[in-house]
Amino acid sequence: VQGRRHAAANPLRAQRVARRAAAPASRTATVTKAVKVADHTDARQYIDTRHHAHIHNHREYEEMYQRSIEDPDGFWREIAMKEFHWETPVPEKHHNYNFDVRKGPIFTEWFKGGKTNIAYNCLDRHVKDGYGDQDCFLFEGNDVGRDGRMTYAEVLKEVCRVANWLRSVGVKKGDSVAIYMPMVCELPIAMLACARIGAVHSVVFGGFSSDALASRIEDCKARVVITCNAVKRGTKAIDLKKIADAGCNIAKDQGFNVEHVLVYANDDAQSKADTKMTAGRDLFWQDVIPQQKDEAEVEWMDSEDTLFYLYTSGSTGKPKGVLHTTGGFMVYSATTFKYVFAFQPGDVYWCTADCGWITGHSYLTYGPLLNRATQVVFEGVPTYPNPDRCWEVIDKYQVKQFYTAPTAIRSLMRSGDDWVKKHSRTSLRVLGSVGEPINPEAWKWYHEVVGDGRCPIVDTWWQTETAGHMITPLPAAWPEKPGSASLPFFGVKPVLVDDKNNVLEGEAEGMLCIGQSWPSNIRTVYGDHERYETTYFAPFPGYYFSGDGARRDKDGYYWITGRVDDVINVSGHRIGTAEVESALVAHPQCAEAAVVGYEHPVKGQGIWAYVTLLEGVEYDDKLKKELVMSVREQIGAFAAPDVIHWAPGLPKTRSGKIMRRVLRKIASFEEDQLGDTSTLADPGVVQTLLEMRGNMD
Ligand code: ATP
Numbered sequence: 001v002q003g004r005r006h007a008a009a010n011p012l013r014a015q016r017v018a019r020r021a022a023a024p025a026s027r028t029a030t031v032t033k034a035v036k037v038a039d040h041t042d043a044r045q046y047i048d049t050r051h052h053a054h055i056h057n058h059r060e061y062e063e064m065y066q067r068s069i070e071d072p073d074g075f076w077r078e079i080a081m082k083e084f085h086w087e088t089p090v091p092e093k094h095h096n097y098n099f100d101v102r103k104g105p106i107f108t109e110w111f112k113g114g115k116t117n118i119a120y121n122c123l124d125r126h127v128k129d130g131y132g133d134q135d136c137f138l139f140e141g142n143d144v145g146r147d148g149r150m151t152y153a154e155v156l157k158e159v160c161r162v163a164n165w166l167r168s169v170g171v172k173k174g175d176s177v178a179i180y181m182p183m184v185c186e187l188p189i190a191m192l193a194c195a196r197i198g199a200v201h202s203v204v205f206g207g208f209s210s211d212a213l214a215s216r217i218e219d220c221k222a223r224v225v226i227t228c229n230a231v232k233r234g235t236k237a238i239d240l241k242k243i244a245d246a247g248c249n250i251a252k253d254q255g256f257n258v259e260h261v262l263v264y265a266n267d268d269a270q271s272k273a274d275t276k277m278t279a280g281r282d283l284f285w286q287d288v289i290p291q292q293k294d295e296a297e298v299e300w301m302d303s304e305d306t307l308f309y310l311y312t313s314g315s316t317g318k319p320k321g322v323l324h325t326t327g328g329f330m331v332y333s334a335t336t337f338k339y340v341f342a343f344q345p346g347d348v349y350w351c352t353a354d355c356g357w358i359t360g361h362s363y364l365t366y367g368p369l370l371n372r373a374t375q376v377v378f379e380g381v382p383t384y385p386n387p388d389r390c391w392e393v394i395d396k397y398q399v400k401q402f403y404t405a406p407t408a409i410r411s412l413m414r415s416g417d418d419w420v421k422k423h424s425r426t427s428l429r430v431l432g433s434v435g436e437p438i439n440p441e442a443w444k445w446y447h448e449v450v451g452d453g454r455c456p457i458v459d460t461w462w463q464t465e466t467a468g469h470m471i472t473p474l475p476a477a478w479p480e481k482p483g484s485a486s487l488p489f490f491g492v493k494p495v496l497v498d499d500k501n502n503v504l505e506g507e508a509e510g511m512l513c514i515g516q517s518w519p520s521n522i523r524t525v526y527g528d529h530e531r532y533e534t535t536y537f538a539p540f541p542g543y544y545f546s547g548d549g550a551r552r553d554k555d556g557y558y559w560i561t562g563r564v565d566d567v568i569n570v571s572g573h574r575i576g577t578a579e580v581e582s583a584l585v586a587h588p589q590c591a592e593a594a595v596v597g598y599e600h601p602v603k604g605q606g607i608w609a610y611v612t613l614l615e616g617v618e619y620d621d622k623l624k625k626e627l628v629m630s631v632r633e634q635i636g637a638f639a640a641p642d643v644i645h646w647a648p649g650l651p652k653t654r655s656g657k658i659m660r661r662v663l664r665k666i667a668s669f670e671e672d673q674l675g676d677t678s679t680l681a682d683p684g685v686v687q688t689l690l691e692m693r694g695n696m697d
């Protein structure tokens with residue numbers, strides 16, 4: 001195990017280094033200097049944010065960080081006991097784990113012996129403290145003008161009613177409930193109702209097909225499904241109930257019977273009368289929930305009792321059913337939320353993620369409510385009816401923290417600055433990014449145009465498996481570098497390893513592992529502990545392996561280079577996808593890029609680049625040369641793409657991530673072996689890319 005942490009990052013030194021580096025960087029044989037745009041920010045420029053931040057400088061961070069690594073048990077127990085209600089307090093000795101497959105089975109325990117309930121901590125606690133009248137949810141519908149609000153007291157009552165209904169149909173602690181809903185307030189309410197009675201929720205993203213839903217229902221044996229009749233997203237209406245019915249039928253054909261389906265009637269999209277119901281199985285939320293009692297007993301949970309199952313996005317293959325438990329998830333999601341968003345109770349916060357993904361669990365349903373946020377729940381899409389919907393909503397509710405994904409940022413950037421500038425955005429304090437590496441070009445736009453240079457960008461690196469931010473800036477505490485997630489959060493010990501299992505110290509690039517347990521690390525892959533051990537712990541014994549690559553620079557900042565499986569090896573140079581893509585996106589007419597390797601007779605692997613252009617730009621040979629030049633100049637000739645493949649759209653998961661494995665198959669003419677594409681958002685994109693490939697010379 002690594003003894004000493006690498007040289008600590010010092011913000012002043014970072015600024016000096018960055019100033020020196022302002023002169024064009026020398027081109028070396030490693031892909032380390034791809035960043036063209038401003039190298040760093042000055043933490044002191046964020047006057048308003050500094051005022052609200054919980055950590056004000058690097059020294060404060062370093063002190064807390066050291067303690068969190070050296071005494072994790074004491075560090076986290078103190079936070080747990082101070083910030084949350086425990087029905088049975090957490091004992092002094094509460095933490096135990098094994099990350100080393102050579103020493104026996106992998107397991108993790110945190111706050112063991114303590115009893116709590118996360119829904120109680122999200123709601124009852126605040127109402128008891130006198131905040132029942134504070135707005136909890138600000139609902140913003142798909143169509144402009146359709147909105148509503150619910151206070152903490154109202155949400156608590158509704159959660160109790162749903163909890164009572166669940167109990168009335170026989171759901172008990174440990175039973176699974178599948179939730180298949182669009183982004184209406186009733187979705188987090190249903191999750192909280194499960195948590196209140198100790199039922200395990202498995203949220204299935206509302207865009208998934210009936211097959212995907214069926215396999216998830218069967219996997220967790222959910223006898224109860226909570227859904228919605230229909231939803232409008234942009235101009236599209238989606239008949240969710242029909243898909244849910246098909247899902248239940250597929251499950252039935254395979255021998256699993258769903259006994260109860262609770263249907264929230266979203267009358268904006270479809271009337272109750274037009275919704276087909278199955279007698280004896282289906283009931284409308286509006287018909288059964290209002291008459292339930294609005295108080296419900298809390299099920300006190302052991303800290304290690306299961307809270308939920310959730311599938312990963314499926315970017316690299318068949319999705320994994322990740323299992324998280326109560327106490328560790330609660331403490332970690334809430335603590336990261338507080339520090340990373342410089343959050344103060346009562347702030348208005350908005351995360352655009354769907355509850356079908358981990359971001360919607362940690363930073364929509366739980367983290368914000370645990371911190372007594374007033375949050376926007378948005379049913380629609382960022383570009384409907386116009387590309388200024390987000391900025392309009394930010395002004396309407398005076399949002400302070402805004403959290404979204406690079407895919408959304410890139411698409412809004414593509415629509416031009418005027419849409420942003422129409423709105424004031426002065427309420428904003430922190431801007432967040434999650435899901436993929438954010439290219440420096442998009443970072444800069446987010447920072448300068450959306451945030452007017454006033455708001456720090458928190459580029460948060462984490463995963464479904466980690467349940468909370470792992471490597472992330474803390475706002476206004478140290479300089480940000482566009483494209484770098486910067487430093488580890490409390491309790492997180494990143495370790496870079498090479499493929500011979502050597503731990504790399506100092507400035508280095510390697511596979512990103514985590515050296516010790518943190519409160520919300522994945523406990524198992526549901527129903528497949530063996531897959532859990534082989535995926536995450538067998539590759540580098542003693543460490544959790546993330547599957548991502550990273551580089552650590554001389555200031556100790558981490559730069560995520562992309563998935564390890566996506567690394568391209570050109571004539572012996574290992575090239576991460578993120579940096580080549582950033583160099584392409586830096587071209588003023590390039591909107592988005594994805595690069596993959598393909599077999600090359602001389603170089604081993606060549607670089608095949610898929611490029612999406614800004615709206616209205618024509619593709620021609622001159623542009624192709626410029627794009628290649630852009631990479632040669634910023635990285636070096638060895639990283640120059642061999643093929644530029646014009647792409648009207650890229651294959652993405654439904655959570656908005658580029659599926660490079662699909663692009664790899666297209667580049668190697670193996671489109672008959674695309675693998676699991678069940679989480680692909682738009683299968684039509686693949687066909688278009690194949691046709692375009694046919695037209696290439
Ligand atoms: P699967 O594990 O099924 O292949 P997935 O990894 O896309 O799917 P998620 O858990 O939703 O599923 O995504 C986590 C991954 O997203 C990370 O491993 C990383 O590759 C990427 N990621 C998330 N945030 C960032 C970020 N800020 N910078 C770079 N990459 C990020």
Ligand code: MG
Pocket residue numbers: 312316463547
């Ligand atoms: Mg993953």
